[in-house]
């Protein structure tokens with residue numbers, strides 16, 4: 001039996017360029033992913049073994065990882081804002097590894113921003129491959145497709161319309177990306193890399 005997940009609470013300060021109303025509405029969507037994951041898990045258990053529910057089960061099983069991705073990625077996304085904006089310490093393991101691979105942190109950020117600014121909804125994600133000893137920047141459409149399987153996520157940036165429309169409108173993805181990045185507490189991100 002799948003245990004229920006509980007929506008996390010985020011301690012997010014006032015942000016530059018991102019309104020509290022927009023952030024609170026976005027957290028409401030996150031809560032929906034948690035509730036939907038729990039609900040779908042229960043339906044799958046209910047329908048399992050029922051031959052008349054084969055099609056429903058098939059779709060629910062596909063849908064469940066979408067809801068899980070929405071839940072977990074938003075937890076990364078909102079926790080990156082907790083504690084207030086703070087730059088990446090130059091002597092951190094993350095800063096040193098990014099500089100070694102990309103030449104500079106700025107170069108990595110430019111790649112990440114260009115990925116985030118591609119057409120279409122999804123997430124720009126910085127992964128680290130401990131086995132290959134390198135980072136990968138990727139784009140996952142929706143939240144469950146296109147991931148680098150097994151790689152831990154170091155940083156996740158939501159670029160669905162709901163993330164930027166409230167404050168920046170239909171053509172405002174670039175402005176939103178800049179605003180989000182300016183509010184990141186990079187010590188949270190550096191801690192993930194260290195772990």
Ligand SMILES: [Fe+2]
Nearest residue numbers: 158160162163
């Ligand atoms: Fe979102």
